Amino acid sequence: MSPSPIENTIPNERLVITRSGGPGVLRLIQEELPPPGPREVRVRVLVSGVAFGDVLKREGLLPGMPPFPYTPGYDLVGEIESVGHSVSDWQPGRRVAAFVGNGANARYVNVPARLLLPVPQAVSDEEALCLVLNYVTAFQLLRRVARLKAGARILVHGGAGGAGSALLDLARHFGITALATASARKLETVRELGATAIDYRNEDFVARARALDPEGLDAVFDPIGGAHLVSSWRCLGRRGMLVVFGASASLRGGRKELLKTLARIARFKLTPGLRCCRFYGIGMRPHSSPALIRRDLALLLQLAAQGKLHPRVGARLPLSRAIEAHEMMNASPVAGKIILVP
Ligand SMILES: NC(=O)c1ccc[n+]([C@@H]2O[C@H](COP(=O)([O-])OP(=O)(O)OC[C@H]3O[C@@H](n4cnc5c(N)ncnc54)[C@H](OP(=O)(O)O)[C@@H]3O)[C@@H](O)[C@H]2O)c1
Known part of the structure; x- marks a missing residue:
């Protein structure tokens, strides 16, 4: 007998912003994550990003931002943990990268399968995330x-x-x-x-x-x-x-x-x-869209696997220190990408 959806929930941790304000409005909450939808994949996040855009959204200053409460994080690299019942081309254990726009700063995320790309072995989690x-x-x-x-x-x-x-x-x-x-x-x-x-x-x-x-x-x-x-x-x-x-x-x-x-x-x-x-805004036509992001990311992952790109990581912090990561973005003391590790 297949497990009922409720049996297939798992304990999760994610950042949440409930109102606009300084880095102090960030909260790390524990809750159950439902199973992935039919066309989704549940990803165990290995690394996720903090971007200046996250800071502007947190302050309520980015047009088109999601309504509060929401989970920040544009980008993630992780490992597939399970797949929805209509997903046939991805298997658990595969390392993947995805641009999700919001919601990446978590331990697990359910991601639409169409957003995923495989990460070549020669590219590290951090390098892939920078891309x-x-x-x-x-x-x-x-x-x-x-x-x-x-x-x-x-x-x-x-x-x-x-x-x-x-x-x-x-x-x-x-x-x-x-x-x-x-x-x-x-x-x-x-x-x-x-x-x-x-x-x-x-x-x-x-x-x-x-x-x-x-x-x-x-x-x-x-x-x-x-x-x-x-x-x-x-x-x-x-x-x-x-x-x-x-x-x-x-x-x-x-x-x-x-x-x-x-x-x-x-x-x-x-x-x-x-x-x-x-x-230019990522995801905004005519120069960007989910399909173009996927196409361009595939090319960039290939270039990185050939050793042709040199992504820079500025700081790597645990998810529990997200407030510090946002403070770093505000004060800009680091050069390169700021990364959160669950
Ligand atoms: N449109 C899009 O889709 C898109 C996508 C990604 C990023 N962005 C934008 O790109 C910018 C950078 O984002 P990020 O996440 O990569 O953050 P980031 O560059 O890592 O941090 C912001 C940088 O801006 C520099 N800076 C601040 N004021 C400056 C000024 N007046 N002149 C020159 N440099 C200045 C700061 O360094 P110093 O110490 O040198 O001042 C800091 O390194 C943000 O505005 C973000 O919204 C847009």
Whole structure:
């Protein structure tokens, strides 16, 4: 006799955010996880990620975020523990990676089978996790939005962070030359990734970029937003593209800053000339979708298995220390991806 669904629940732990606020609003709760649905797979999480987007959602500042209460975590790598009755192509024991958007910061997660990809043996759990959100974002920014080829010249803001370091690593892989901003203690990380480092707190990055590239750059990747976009726009060449992929400035400036970012993007789009401005969000068409994320992640896992990518881990903390992980994101003392281990 097959077990009834209630017999197939398992004890689980997951982070929950019940209201907006600082890192202190994070709670780790214990509860039973129901069995996976017919087209789902139950994954035992090996590692999951903390991203700046999780911080903005926790503060209630990201448009389109899930309603409270919810479990944060865009990305996970884990091992299949059991499969729903309509799933025939996955077996327990398989190591997989998935972009889930929310809900990854847990011990077990039921994941739709269509989101999973196998992780090659040569790629570690941590490396694979860096690829799921940060490298897919970076790949789609470089190749799908800006369509850059070898020889292009770009500026990446936050070059030592999770997404920024992925942009620099992939830029180097594709033969693209990068300048990158970072704070003083992270400049060496940016240099190790092959970029020309700009200490944005002590230097005027527009003046530095114009001195290095008097004709202007092919693309600038800006996740800061607000008034920062005006300076980024000034670094562009005649046919350059400003790609806005975040609004970190709204963490300090709140919703007003977010609205300013959207208004500036609209203004750039109306500015006559050949320069242009695009907005990117992972999962948002036309440059991203669940199918494109899966396709691009498969390629990135292959490149990583061939030793062609060098993902950087900034910190690895147990799930029980998630508050600390979010504090690290707020204060940005680490370079690279912040990882939670159940
Ligand atoms: N659109 C998408 O789908 C998508 C996907 C992934 C990430 N993102 C965005 O990308 C950004 C980075 O996310 P993440 O998770 O990878 O976080 P992260 O980069 O690891 O952390 C943020 C980084 O930004 C840097 N920073 C802060 N203010 C800066 C400024 N004014 N100029 C230059 N650098 C600055 C900080 O380093 P310093 O110490 O150098 O200041 C820190 O390393 C966020 O805005 C996030 O929302 C967007």
